[in-house]
Each structure stands twice: as C-alpha cells, then as structure tokens.
Amino acid sequence: MKFYKIVPKHVEEHKVSTRTRCDRCGNNVEQADTWNRDEVEIVARLGDVFPEGDFRKVHGVDACAKCFLVHVVPALAALGFKWRTWDSEEDEPREIEPRLDPGELTDEQGRKCR
Secondary structure, eight states: OOOOOOOOOOOOOOOOOOOOBOTTTOOBSSOOOSSOOOOOOEEEEESOEETTEEOOEEEEEOOOHHHIIIIIHHHHHHTTOOOEEOOTTOSSOEEOOOOOOGGGOOOTTOOOOO
C-alpha cells in the first residue's frame, strides 16, 4: 500500500500589469465598456532571434485609442507613412484614409485628450 501526502507547489512572485496609462494624456488605456475592446500597440522588436532565444530590444509607447487616432496617425501620415486599415476578420490590409472622429473616443470618465 502506498501512502501519499499533499506537497504544496512552489509559487514564484512576479509582476503583473494592473493598468496602463497613455504616455501623452495620462488617461487609462483600458476601456471600462464590456464590449469595447480598443487595443493600441505601438511596438518595434529589433534585433536577432535564434533557436536559443529572442535577443531583440523592444521599443514601444503606451497610447489610448483617442491619442492614437488624433495624434499618432496624422503625425505618421505627415511623415509620409502609408496608412493601412483592415477589419480584424480580413486577411489583407487595404490602403484607405482613416476616418477620424475624435468625439467618439473618451476614457471611462469621459475625459478628453490634451
């Protein structure tokens, strides 16, 4: 007959993100609306990737959807970058002008971007 005992698993302490603030306006990036899932990711991963590991440097900014549409998109377009927009269910982007209506986007407290 074998006897068993419960051995607790070792738990490691680690950091988890609790919220993200926009670098420009300071509003929370996350939306409080259940069905609104705005996600803005401005990230560059530069460097080498080998089978042994990923050795890239990650450069990025945190931006709310409103600052992204009102400030980032026009700034990139002014620099000559072509803007591509597609629905999440589409496979390929198509070049179109983004429809910017900043009045539609506010944070959970209804604050405006500076």
